[in-house]
Amino acid sequence: MIRERHLFGPGPSNPYPEATRALAEPLLGHLDPEFLRIMDETCDMLRTVWGTDNARTLPLSATGSAGMEAAFVNTVHPGDVVVVAVNGLFGQRMTDVAARCGAEVVAVEHDWGQPVDVDRVLSAHPSPAIIAAVHAETSTGVRSDIAALGAGKGDALLLTDAVTSIGGIELRADDWGVDIGYAGTQKCLGVAPGLAPFTINDRAFERRVEKPRSWYLDLGMLGGYVGEAGVKGGQRTYHHTAPTAMVASLHGGLTRILDEGLDAVWARHQEAGDTLQAGLQEMGLELFAAEGSRLPELTTVRVPDGVDSAGVRKELLERHGIEIGAGAGEHATSVWRIGLMGRNARPDAVLLVLAALEDVLDRA
Numbered sequence: 001m002i003r004e005r006h007l008f009g010p011g012p013s014n015p016y017p018e019a020t021r022a023l024a025e026p027l028l029g030h031l032d033p034e035f036l037r038i039m040d041e042t043c044d045m046l047r048t049v050w051g052t053d054n055a056r057t058l059p060l061s062a063t064g065s066a067g068m069e070a071a072f073v074n075t076v077h078p079g080d081v082v083v084v085a086v087n088g089l090f091g092q093r094m095t096d097v098a099a100r101c102g103a104e105v106v107a108v109e110h111d112w113g114q115p116v117d118v119d120r121v122l123s124a125h126p127s128p129a130i131i132a133a134v135h136a137e138t139s140t141g142v143r144s145d146i147a148a149l150g151a152g153k154g155d156a157l158l159l160t161d162a163v164t165s166i167g168g169i170e171l172r173a174d175d176w177g178v179d180i181g182y183a184g185t186q187k188c189l190g191v192a193p194g195l196a197p198f199t200i201n202d203r204a205f206e207r208r209v210e211k212p213r214s215w216y217l218d219l220g221m222l223g224g225y226v227g228e229a230g231v232k233g234g235q236r237t238y239h240h241t242a243p244t245a246m247v248a249s250l251h252g253g254l255t256r257i258l259d260e261g262l263d264a265v266w267a268r269h270q271e272a273g274d275t276l277q278a279g280l281q282e283m284g285l286e287l288f289a290a291e292g293s294r295l296p297e298l299t300t301v302r303v304p305d306g307v308d309s310a311g312v313r314k315e316l317l318e319r320h321g322i323e324i325g326a327g328a329g330e331h332a333t334s335v336w337r338i339g340l341m342g343r344n345a346r347p348d349a350v351l352l353v354l355a356a357l358e359d360v361l362d363r364a
């Protein structure tokens with residue numbers, strides 16, 4: 001599927017070289033002390049990119065969607081009211097997952113392209129057990145204010161999807177009052193898909209479901225997988241075989257990010273996104289996401305009238321080796337999604353995608 005070095009789609013992006021290099025190393029056994037060191041360091045680095053001190057911070061051996069499932073299956077007791085902010089595909093997915101876990105879901109619907117309306121979400125129910133929201137909606141290119149939800153959550157737990165924000169834009173789980181969070185590796189962390197960086201604080205862990213309806217994602221059992229509840233150097237108990245190569249790859253990607261510096265990485269994403277969005281508008285294209293809430297790492301553009309959305313994407317891929325995404329849901333053919341995540345968030349990539357899109361549109 002990777003035809004060229006350049007991939008800008010919202011899915012797996014061009015990874016950081018440190019992450020791919022780690023995949024080529026000889027495999028380590030999952031209980032090899034060297035691997036345990038790599039796992040400990042990976043959990044430490046995850047705490048940094050999450051902005052948390054939570055002891056229970058680990059890479060779940062599954063994709064971001066399983067992170068979502070772990071978040072709900074461990075915290076939703078039957079009949080619990082779960083308020084979900086829905087402003088795109090992934091908020092919608094949360095309502096489905098929460099309902100399957102036995103929640104009474106209160107979905108607060110928004111027009112796609114708009115950020116979460118904090119007042120509406122906080123007043124949707126007088127005493128929800130959980131308030132859930134997506135920080136960076138990859139389906140629409142919108143950022144929402146998680147800190148404001150955290151400030152007003154009351155006794156509820158705040159559950160946050162940070163799949164597309166982690167390692168790309170400011171994320172401060174503890175300062176913002178996030179109790180449970182899940183993420184993915186293949187977005188701004190610039191690592192292959194397959195792991196879900198997960199974090200849960202003591203408050204949420206104490207309220208967890210004793211025997212969740214998932215064996216694999218039971219956080220009570222997963223504690224031992226990374227040492228006592230994720231505490232460095234704690235006792236390991238076998239739970240499942242750690243995907244050692246994937247964890248080593250995540251370790252490589254995180255090392256790369258922290259060497260550059262998290263603030264510098266965020267600034268690099270912001271600059272790339274700002275330049276792309278300004279360039280697209282100079283070309284006469286209209287952005288889809290609400291002004292003031294646009295993600296730098298995922299830009300949504302309206303497909304101009306009369307232009308064949310799929311045809312342009314195909315030309316970009318075949319002629320320039322650049323993949324951009326189609327829109328999501330009802331916007332499948334009317335919106336494009338251009339990702340500048342991880343290693344792709346750089347000035348030369350911006351210029352390349354702008355020039356290539358101009359070329360393809362000129363020829364259309």
Ligand SMILES: *Cc1c(COP(=O)(O)O)cnc(C)c1O
Binds near residue numbers: 137164
């Ligand atoms: C990609 C994504 C997911 C799902 O992650 P997978 O790794 O595809 O399972 C969930 N939420 C958001 C916001 C995403 O962008």
